Amino acid sequence: MSFRNLTQRAVSILALAGLALPSVAAAQTLNVNANVRAPGLNAEVRADVCSKIGTHFLDVESKLVDLRVKLDARSNDREQKLEERRADRLEKVSDREKQSDERRAELATKLEAHATTDAQRAAILKFQADVRAAVEARRVAYQAANEAFRRGVDASVTARRTQVEASVTLFRTSVKAALEKAKTDCAAGVSAATVKANLLAALKAARTRFESDRKAIDRVGTQVKALAETRKAAHAKAMTVFKADMEKARVALKAAFAGDVK
Amino acid sequence: MLFKANRLLALAVMLPLLGQGCAVNQQAQVEAEAKTPAAAIDAAVEAELNAANGVNGEERAGDSDADLVESDKAELNSYAEVEYELP
Numbered sequence: 514m515s516f517r518n519l520t521q522r523a524v525s526i527l528a529l530a531g532l533a534l535p536s537v538a539a540a541q542t543l544n545v546n547a548n549v550r551a552p553g554l555n556a557e558v559r560a561d562v563c564s565k566i567g568t569h570f571l572d573v574e575s576k577l578v579d580l581r582v583k584l585d586a587r588s589n590d591r592e593q594k595l596e597e598r599r600a601d602r603l604e605k606v607s608d609r610e611k612q613s614d615e616r617r618a619e620l621a622t623k624l625e626a627h628a629t630t631d632a633q634r635a636a637i638l639k640f641q642a643d644v645r646a647a648v649e650a651r652r653v654a655y656q657a658a659n660e661a662f663r664r665g666v667d668a669s670v671t672a673r674r675t676q677v678e679a680s681v682t683l684f685r686t687s688v689k690a691a692l693e694k695a696k697t698d699c700a701a702g703v704s705a706a707t708v709k710a711n712l713l714a715a716l717k718a719a720r721t722r723f724e725s726d727r728k729a730i731d732r733v734g735t736q737v738k739a740l741a742e743t744r745k746a747a748h749a750k751a752m753t754v755f756k757a758d759m760e761k762a763r764v765a766l767k768a769a770f771a772g773d774v775k
Numbered sequence: 776m777l778f779k780a781n782r783l784l785a786l787a788v789m790l791p792l793l794g795q796g797c798a799v800n801q802q803a804q805v806e807a808e809a810k811t812p813a814a815a816i817d818a819a820v821e822a823e824l825n826a827a828n829g830v831n832g833e834e835r836a837g838d839s840d841a842d843l844v845e846s847d848k849a850e851l852n853s854y855a856e857v858e859y860e861l862p
Contacts, residue, residue: 565861576857580850587847595843598836605833613826620819627812640816644823651827655834662837669844677851688859709861716859723855734845741841748834755827763820770812 562708563699570692577685584681588674595666610652617644627770636769640762647758651751658747665740673733680726684719691715 621641628634695712699705 562861569861573857573859577854580853580857583853584847584850587850591843591846594846595840598840598843602833602837606830609826609829609833613822613829616822616826617819620815620822624812624815624819627815640819644819648823648827655830659834659837662840666840666844673844673847677847681851681854684854713860720855720859727851727855730851731845734841734848737841737844741838745835745838748831752827752831756824759820759823763816766816767813770816 559699559702559705559708562705563696566692566695566699566708566712570696573688573692577688581681581685584677588677592670595670599663613648633769636766640766643758643762643765647755647762650758651755654751654754655748658744658751661747662740662744666737669733669737669740673730676726676730676733680723680730683726684723687719687722688716691719 621637624637624640625634628637691712694715695708698708698711
């Protein structure tokens with residue numbers, strides 16, 4: 514390579530460098546500017562998220578307070594209704610028993626009018642005693658089943674109320690804590706993305722816990738339905754025994770009137 | 776108008792007759808109950824069975840007390856329906 518060639522190449526390289534260098538410098542300036550602008554942008558996004566959290570917090574808090582008021586009202590209403598229904602049932606059953614007593618007395622007079630012998634009169638007395646015993650046995654069996662059911666329902670209501678109270682309080686506290694933390698993080702300059710991600714995770718955890726609590730609460734309802742079935746079965750059993758007792762009494766009395774019964 | 780008046784008149788005539796019919800029916804029942812020892816025994820037993828069925832019917836209303844325990848379900852479910860995440 515000659516000296517002339519070398520000189521030509523050096524001139525070309527310098528010329529190219531002269532063209533390229535200002536572009537590189539410009540690019541570096543742009544990059545610096547972008548770095549300066551990015552934190553500003555983040556701060557704007559964060560400020561927006563923080564402001565939304567503040568408003569949302571108040572909104573959620575107010576909804577939770579409303580829900581709690583409705584839930585408490587429903588619980589109180591349930592307990593009042595239970596008492597009303599029990600009182601109403603007692604009254605209706607008592608009325609029917611009174612009517613039944615009157616009808617029994619009325620029919621006893623007619624029955625006694627047919628007795629012509631001492632044996633028949635004795636048989637009627639036994640029939641009446643058997644009927645009274647059967648009625649009383651049925652009444653006692655119903656009462657025992659009702660009492661067990663009443664105690665079971667009351668215990669279930671108390672258990673449900675306690676569990677509901679605990680679960681909604683925990684849920685509300687968790688939601689509040691999640692929103693409070695988001696507010697604190699915002700104020701501390703934590704990035705909007707992190708604030709949102711943390712809030713989402715905390716709310717999801719609160720919901721998951723609430724769902725599992727709700728399932729446990731639903732089991733109380735299932736248990737009380739089983740108690741209702743037990744009561745129904747006890748009543749049915751008492752009715753079967755009662756009907757059998759009545760048939761026995763009917764047959765025995767008819768036997769005493771054997772000659773007259775047609 | 777005339778049609779309405781006729782209907783009212785018919786009703787006025789029929790009501791006492793219906794009442795009389797019920798009374799006659801009741802009287803017939805009472806007589807039947809007292810007619811023979813067998814009828815009197817059956818009447819006494821049937822009256823007890825009817826009374827027991829009546830009480831049982833009233834008691835069946837108590838079965839739904841169990842449903843009342845869960846009557847706050849909708850309110851409880853509402854907790855999960857609130858929009859908690861940021862809009």
